[in-house]
Amino acid sequence: MIWVSWRQHRGQAIACLALLAALAVYAIIESTSMRSAFSSDGLAGSCLARSQGLGCENGISTFMNEFGSAVNIAFWSVCLIIPGVIGVLVGGSLIARELEYGTWRLAWSQTVPRTRWLAVKLAMVTGGLIVLGAAMTAVITWYRAPMDQLTGHFQHNAYDYEGLVLTAYILCAFGFAVLAGLLIRRSIPAMVAAFIPWLAIRLVVEFVFRPHFMTPVTSRLGASCLSQIGTVCGQGISYVPQSTGRIGDLVLSMNGNTVTYQPASRFWAFQGIEAGIFVALTAVALGITIWLLRRRAAWVALYPALATPAPATDRRGGRRGPGHRDPEIMRQLERRLTAEFESVSCSRMSSR
């Protein structure tokens, strides 16, 4: 069964390795120039550590002008959908392809119960996706290391790819797509149907729930910020110096000279909470899938007309309901009637 899973998914495994290799090549090229600019702009020394960036503003703005695209909205949008796309591409075909091509009748009639068949496949593919997610996280974290010294890990493009959540996003899209594949029975529609709720949940969690995973801290504005003209102290996408006085805090609001924020030290707690949400959603989707597959009646009942799935070649033709007059039967009837007619004519002639 392990061999079967490997044989069926090795194409996807190779594609994922190719994707990872491409990402690594891009990261090495970009990160090399980012790292050299980081030192040549004068940021590598004690400037950041000494005064949270005060005194090296010129270096920061030069650096951000060159590499700031890593925090812009277009880049963010592309990065946003990639984990979902990986997840649905792998998950959408896992069951749907068997149903689409009728090969479920081959796979599930061997001496392996179909729930075990599914369990082995899910275990292997999930394991592969965890390895992929962890490797992507490692590459991106290494690539962005200089940038993170300026902006911290709590910013959108850092938080989403430098901890546990990237892997959890991939798994969640995968789980949704496996379930959609069982219910919709076609790979491509299942992928689309899984991607949309995944994206919705992903955005809602990021913008509605994430800022409030833990009670925010309220404090007076940092001294370094008060000493500046207000333009430098921002919120949201971070600039140096932060309004809290520490790089990496996630500022939620400023009111007068108090600031409400999530401290940078909560990064891993937040990662754990958000990854937990997505892993729980994955577990629910896969749990429903296994339950439905075991009780095949349950999902067959959803589509009575599809009780016996048509082979791929018949799909374009209309479904035949029960009681339909089969063309082959009709031809045979016709032959029989012709033969009878002939025999009746003969018997008439002989009876004369």
Next chain:
Amino acid sequence: MSEHDAGRGVPALRAEHLGRRYGKVWGLRDCTLEVPAGTVAALVGPNGAGKTTLLEMIIGLLEPTEGQVSVFGETSHADTAETLARVGYVAQDHPLYRDFTIADTFHLGRSMNPRWDQGLAEARMDTLGIPLKKKVKSLSGGQQAQVSLTMALAKRAPLLVLDEPVSSLDPIARLEFMRDVMATAADSTLSFLISSHVVSELERFCDWLIVLAHGHVQLSGPVDDLLGAHRLLTVPRATPDAELPGTVIERTDSDRHSSVLVRADDAEAAVRGRAGWQADTVSFEPLVMGYLQRGSHQSNPVPAERPGPSTKAVTS
């Protein structure tokens, strides 16, 4: 193979009031039949008659809603290795993984079946002249059917179920495939259950006949006994059914004569001396057609709320 010897006397297949409901529609209802070990049984019926539903419950892909079915005395339960191991299954249109080679396909069989016979599988491909390195998608329909059959045989199950094995093949491939099945049946103690909606191709090959229509068993028995027990009568059109011998199965009226399929032991005696009456032996195809037409006049699939009229299986 010892399990076959142990199973002697035990029917290869026994269904008792077997039924399967999909939502509100019964795919199969009150199916009672028994097929002895070592026979080649034909399961005939139009599309939508419940053939695949019955087969899936035998194989262990589907759990019955009511009643039960057993293979060599062991009750079939969906999704259990014990049930799956008892039956070799050649599914409709012989699904195989198209991007697998034949060697890959056999590797799948080996890793998913504890009693897999690799020697048998390879020897069959050798005999058929199909190289193991070929991709499944490059094979002809007939060759794909052969690979599917080989998968089922190498599983070493005592009962082989073939669902519409030749419906997608051309006439020559049909004949070759069925000859191969029959040669295998002759050389072994295996029992076969072959479903088809094409009647003519089964005639020469089967020794047991089951007719299924509209979710009910219309007829089940040894082919020779069934042929012997039925007659095709030609009678004047005005003759009422009550005057006819035996049970009227199907009647076709033409201008002056009626052609009637009856189940009667004494049909020859009944027609003797009556002008315009004639009794002929019936061949396989008209017999099956008669029962299929009879089925089409009767019950359609019955909604689940009200119990359907229970058409008794005519068992000989």
